[in-house]
Amino acid sequence: MGTTSSQDFSTLNQPNIINYHKVILFPLPFQGHMNSMLQLAQILHSQGFSVTVLHIRYNPPRPSDHPGFDFHPVDVPSPVAELEAVEGDTMALISLLNVTCVVPFRESLENLMGESSDGGDHVACLITDICWHFTQAIADEVGIPRMVLRTTSIGSISAFSAVSRLQKNGLLPLPESQIEEVIPEVAPLRWKDLPIVPTRNPKDFFRLLADIDRATKACAGLISNSFEELEEVKLAESRRSIPIPFFLIGPFHKRFPSSSTPVAGKLLQDQSCIAWLDKQSPKSTIYVSFGSIASIDERDFLEIVRGLANSGVPFLWVVRPGSVRGHEWLVTLPPGLLEGKGHIVKWAPQREVLAHPSVGAFWTHNGWNSTTEAICEGVPMLSSPMFGDQRVNARHVSDVWRVGIHLEGLLGRDEIANGIGRLMGDSSSSKEREEMMKRVMDLKMKVDGCLKPGGSSYKSLQKLTCYLFSSCQPEKL
Template sequence: MTMGQSYPHILLVCQSVQGHLNPSFQLANNLISAGARVTLATTVSGFHKLKSLPPIHGLSFASFTDGHDDDNHAIWNPGYAYDIERFASESIGTLVKTLSENGNKVNLLVYTLYLPFAADVARDLNVPSALFLIQSATCFSIYNRFCNRGDGIVAVNNDINTSVTLKLPGLPMFKWNDLPTFVLPTYPRFSDMCYVYQDHMNVLEEDSNACVLVNTLDGLEPDSMKSIKNSIVVGPLVSSTFSDNKGSCFEWLDSKQENSVVYVSFGSLAVLTKTQKVELLHGLMKTQRPFLLVLRDVGEVDEDVEIKQLKEKVSEYGLIVGWCAQLEVLKHSAIGCFVTHCGWNSTLESLAAGVAIVGCPQFSDQTTNAKMVEEVWGNGVRAFLDEEMVVKRDEIKRCLDVVMDGGERAKDIKKNVEKWRKVAEESVKDGGSLQTNLKLFLKNIS
């Protein structure tokens, strides 16, 4: 900012699950670098997570109530979408007013997925708003196709079944198991999620000036970006861990050959069944490749006996930990492949780090991301799930052989991996598209 210019103040509100907080924190950090002040707010129950973030000049924290201040897991309750709208609408409105009364007028309210009502709060207070997409542009295009109030599939068809298909411009056909699970009637909170996404679409349809900030890469989703009005690329929003504790695995990784290690992690929300753990451990053993496996149940006193014995058996091949600094791990020269649930943050981190993916999606947007990885971006393969939604040991071995055996397909994947790594590198450097786009965006904020 030049002398005489004020720093616009942005209130950024998000859910408290890690997959929402991480990109929101990174957006806040980049907005500050581009010349803004930011207040990052999340639910009261998740506010302790903000306190663990590193201090940044120009960044402050706040909270709002979702009506479940003492319940960290309320987001999974049936009807939560209605609860948070009812309680958080008033709470966020009060926060905007309080900030203003304290000399911190809010110039823009940015809200993430699942908080569409925040746009109504902003409008009632004469504050402009913008949606921050923490999932892919492709997924949002699918949500729009299903949930827009005009010709949305949900709006005109009450009998969606497994035969449903969807064709979007420039992309292959999406079948039932390629679509985000949130838009499928088999998902337990289908009605809640449809309500949320229909609200998002209504907001964007009613406000011709509504802006959408998309955490993606330049050129990664060109057709989907075109389908989102007033969309701006603000990614990839990836960063190092917030903690000085990087985990205990790096000395072990340093002892391994370049591109030899299989890194396996299924994110902060996915819960693996015993059957899936057994198949995963057997599959990793069958490959006889060194692996680093993140399992959040490490150290549990009541750990299943069979799983415990299997872990001991596979220890000659790999290392099992309860947590690690993922981006730092992905950037380590020993890593040759990432077996992942294909959550959007993990997908972007693998693209930025230049690591091939074996996608084992479970729910939400993961199914769509895994399809794009294999069929569109070409930076990995998608594992086949059986009728019990389990990736069998032979399938795990097959996918790892495809990606790491040095054959023609492995070479094509490696070529695409390197292409997207360079795109990501160009995007985040000084003067890159991320910095440039955010500076242009801030110019339009009064």
């Protein structure tokens, strides 16, 4: 898709272009978060900013993949063993890093600010992942504006706020008998859709939410990998509850050719799946991937296997190492069960897969990157959210945008086969698929329009550029 070039600044009349030229970015060390931050870095670089990326050494980016950026590691004192000990507990890891990163991050930021005052590019802004709440106090100390990148949906803002309010009112955890009920204040979300992340210490989770909310309300602005036409109602709600500038400039990945999208992560993409897809009929295949973090037990894995087999639909399935608990990779399968029915890889070039003409549906965990990538390619979804904001996204896919089917937590072989049949438009559900396809193609057209000159994301990026070059002063907008 077309990217706003740095030449567009000639129309912006910004007097401080020479003085404020650098942005410092600090991503969270998880693949989805890292990818979004690196994509944002590339977008800002295309707008004329120099980019410095501060990062911890845990799950670091590969600087060689991004020669236009400066990378500076933040030396966290926590031993790698300590970090790995909580690796399976995302909330515990984020809470730990928000404590152990304080001193080394302050030192790194002060050093970069010192280089700026000694004749280097002046720093316009610090942009951190929204989960790095401790950075707001440090930005205030050193006198630099801080903005946050929200890598999840705008709709999840009200959902996380609801979690905090309900917990304070003593309504969590909820009895199992009520989890299917709709919560009026965040309808159509049900109680089971609340973005609660399993953790060994639930108090730390609620404390983390409160810290993130407090730091976000104190920051200079929020950047989102979404677009206004997709979340117009939720955007209006969020602007009322968080009185800071919002910049919806997504979908980020659509600003780059597929081959040049900035990515991070340890897993290598298996290109063999593209050759396999080339042999399938148009819209005949379901693509299955549950992201880079979630894991399932062996029982669920075998139910997925039998559900896929019983559906009779060709499938491309990503089973990354560690995605089945207790197994290095694949579980031993009954002979011949999947033979000739599909193709299994450890990781796939997802954007290319979703854009492939043989792919007719996507079975997903509904992480935000995966959800928007499916919408951008006009691919309907089968939803199996695992935790957190994935549940919010899945409910919007099925009940708000109506471009997919929610499995409602059921991973039985019959439910899986039935869901795939409905999504792919078998004889009993061809009209249902036809209507879903019409809606998802309408959203795809809105994506294409929002990034063109005059579109909502195009204009929002122009406003963000002005905002940064004016050193994040709202009155300059």
